[in-house]
Amino acid sequence: MIADVAALFLTGLVSLFGQIVLLRELNVAFYGIELIYLIALGVWMLLTAVGALIGGSRPSAGRTAVLFLCFALFLPLGIVFLRASRLLLGGIPGAYLPFPLQMAALVIALLPAGLLSGLLFRGRPPVSMLNVAGRWQAPTGSKVRVGSPGGCWRRSVSGTASRTSLSPSSAA
Numbered sequence: 251m252i253a254d255v256a257a258l259f260l261t262g263l264v265s266l267f268g269q270i271v272l273l274r275e276l277n278v279a280f281y282g283i284e285l286i287y288l289i290a291l292g293v294w295m296l297l298t299a300v301g302a303l304i305g306g307s308r309p310s311a312g313r314t315a316v317l318f319l320c321f322a323l324f325l326p327l328g329i330v331f332l333r334a335s336r337l338l339l340g341g342i343p344g345a346y347l348p349f350p351l352q353m354a355a356l357v358i359a360l361l362p363a364g365l366l367s368g369l370l371f372r373g374r375p376p377v378s379m380l381n382v383a384g385r386w387q388a389p390t391g392s393k394v395r396v397g398s399p400g401g402c403w404r405r406s407v408s409g410t411a412s413r414t415s416l417s418p419s420s421a422a
Contacts (some may be wrong), residue, residue: 257314261370264318268325268363269294272332276359279332280352290356294364301368317370324362332359 273290280286331338335355341347347355 264321265367268321271325272328272360272363275329275332276356279335281346286356290360293357293360297360297364298368298371301365302372305369305372314370317366321363321366324366328359328363
């Protein structure tokens with residue numbers, strides 16, 4: 251259990267640091283256009299979701315180590331690509347790249363790191379599934395608490411409520 255929490259924490263930490271570094275490089279490469287932040291975060295989330303979808307089952311310890319090493323290799327390559335993107339895409343020094351070329355460079359730079367981030371998150375149980383005994387347990391429909399809006403909705407629709415959940419009568 252500790253290994254799962256540590257792997258989840260490290261995945262989030264490395265992913266966050268990767269996002270920060272790549273966002274700063276994107277800002278430099280595209281001369282400070284702030285729209286790039288929004289688009290880059292959206293592309294990163296999309297790529298992470300795709301990576302989690304294609305990842306398969308929960309990665310083993312060896313596979314997780316290989317994914318972290320690949321992330322460590324592809325992150326600097328993305329930075330180098332962003333630094334060289336003006337030359338590679340035929341940009342004029344001091345002028346903006348055309349918007350489609352900017353988007354292409356953005357996706358190419360974020361693709362490996364975003365996919366690897368999703369592959370690292372694949373199969374990790376959320377910390378909310380940790381029960382009192384320290385074991386991972388999937389929540390059942392009858393034990394969903396106030397912690398999620400979906401839980402409140404399911405309880406109000408099904409008509410079941412307990413002392414620890416929000417009952418439909420006390421929601422008003």
